Amino acid sequence: MRISVIGTGYLGAVHAAGMAELGFDVVGIDVDQAKIDALREGRSPFYEPDLEPLLRKHVDSGKLTFSTDLSDAAGADVHFVCVGTPQKRDGLAADMTYVEQSIEALAAHLTEPTLVVGKSTVPVGSAAQLQARLIELAPAGEGAELAWNPEFLREGFAVEDTLRPDRLVFGVRSDRAEQLLRKVYATALAADTPLVVTDFPTAELVKSSANAFLATKISFINAISEICEVTGADVTALADALGHDARIGRKFLNAGIGFGGGCLPKDIRAFIARAGEIGAAHALTFLGEVDAINMRRRQRVVEIAGELLDNHVSGRRVAVLGAAFKPHSDDIRDSPALSVAGELHLHGAEVSVYDPKAMDNARRIFPTLRYAESAIDACRDADVVLHLTEWPEFREVDPAVLGEVVAQRNVVDGRNCLDREAWRAAGWTYRGLGRP
Numbered sequence: 001m002r003i004s005v006i007g008t009g010y011l012g013a014v015h016a017a018g019m020a021e022l023g024f025d026v027v028g029i030d031v032d033q034a035k036i037d038a039l040r041e042g043r044s045p046f047y048e049p050d051l052e053p054l055l056r057k058h059v060d061s062g063k064l065t066f067s068t069d070l071s072d073a074a075g076a077d078v079h080f081v082c083v084g085t086p087q088k089r090d091g092l093a094a095d096m097t098y099v100e101q102s103i104e105a106l107a108a109h110l111t112e113p114t115l116v117v118g119k120s121t122v123p124v125g126s127a128a129q130l131q132a133r134l135i136e137l138a139p140a141g142e143g144a145e146l147a148w149n150p151e152f153l154r155e156g157f158a159v160e161d162t163l164r165p166d167r168l169v170f171g172v173r174s175d176r177a178e179q180l181l182r183k184v185y186a187t188a189l190a191a192d193t194p195l196v197v198t199d200f201p202t203a204e205l206v207k208s209s210a211n212a213f214l215a216t217k218i219s220f221i222n223a224i225s226e227i228c229e230v231t232g233a234d235v236t237a238l239a240d241a242l243g244h245d246a247r248i249g250r251k252f253l254n255a256g257i258g259f260g261g262g263c264l265p266k267d268i269r270a271f272i273a274r275a276g277e278i279g280a281a282h283a284l285t286f287l288g289e290v291d292a293i294n295m296r297r298r299q300r301v302v303e304i305a306g307e308l309l310d311n312h313v314s315g316r317r318v319a320v321l322g323a324a325f326k327p328h329s330d331d332i333r334d335s336p337a338l339s340v341a342g343e344l345h346l347h348g349a350e351v352s353v354y355d356p357k358a359m360d361n362a363r364r365i366f367p368t369l370r371y372a373e374s375a376i377d378a379c380r381d382a383d384v385v386l387h388l389t390e391w392p393e394f395r396e397v398d399p400a401v402l403g404e405v406v407a408q409r410n411v412v413d414g415r416n417c418l419d420r421e422a423w424r425a426a427g428w429t430y431r432g433l434g435r436p
């Protein structure tokens, strides 16, 4: 079976490599020439653990090719659409331009019955409209069928999640579409991966709801962490106790600086926007609060840093450990770490940033910050150290060694995962979020 993957970003590049690993002949298509040039050489245009060896293996074997020419996708049995759906510049809604453009451009090449499978995260109702557009534009007419197959991979674990997903969702309108998707995912299905076969709106809503739930869980514990800050309670002990309740579970109950990235923030906003468009705004008003709680946590880190500097931020040296929105990724989209770094810089602080993988991306977006060679280098002469991305190497830093290079031993643990007692024992003033 021949597969095309349209859009080779964080989702599509991994999906293309994963499909080749599963034995298919795959062509990845993107409009970004630099990305395609890298992928053609078996190099990953972004950092994702385990991706590069997989790319190299299948580029070398010839199973995986890349192109900027959409006509190279013609003739594939299944086309996966993995282009971006960022937040619109002028509102909360998702910008569907890339999905619409790619499906319309692809339609012209569909002369034979084919399955087009949407994987991008889209507002509910999109698939039905896109199916109508495909039939209208494709020479194959009704033979150009659409399915929606939302993606749940986590950056940092994307290869594993692609090869061994925790569930599969097929939004389909025909048995033919379901059977084709069953062939594509035969390996996962043989391993008893749970499968939900459903209609378009349900498939679309599964993804929006999953992200809304995860965001709500994080903002829930962060709201409780605000209460802990007022009452002197410790949100980490509280979360441990809550997590022992099997109905609640411990995952996603780590209070801290909140969520970011290219998915959760824009997906909950797009969900709110679509609820408004379909006359159901009241159902999701709580997600506006989830978003607000999340953004308040970034502000709180800025405030705590200010408190540690006796409210004289201007001219003071601030070390920021972390730039990616999460560890094991170089993705800085809506990164809490960089938004805190940027804000302190605007207040006049001299901000020095270090991240093991996201330096180039961060430099592009925030060129006015200083970028250090290492965690130690970032902390040299710092008046306060902010731990904002949970990379293992930051957790392993010896607070006594770091204490030797800073101007003042002040640390804000925005991820609540440093060893508080060890840092205090080394003479640091330690401030967590929601912790005394």
Ligand SMILES: NC(=O)c1ccc[n+]([C@@H]2O[C@H](COP(=O)([O-])OP(=O)(O)OC[C@H]3O[C@@H](n4cnc5c(N)ncnc54)[C@H](O)[C@@H]3O)[C@@H](O)[C@H]2O)c1
Pocket: 006, 007, 008, 009, 010, 011, 012, 029, 030, 031, 032, 035, 082, 083, 084, 085, 098, 101, 102, 119, 120, 121, 122, 151, 152, 153, 154, 155, 262, 263
């Ligand atoms: N990144 C994740 O962890 C993740 C997980 C699940 C779902 N998603 C969803 O997947 C979609 C893609 O996300 P991403 O993180 O990979 O975004 P991304 O920005 O990394 O990648 C999108 C790619 O699409 C390309 N593109 C845009 N228009 C195109 C066109 N007409 N033809 C070909 N390529 C085109 C862009 O050049 C870019 O390389 C989004 O809807 C996102 O919400 C992402």
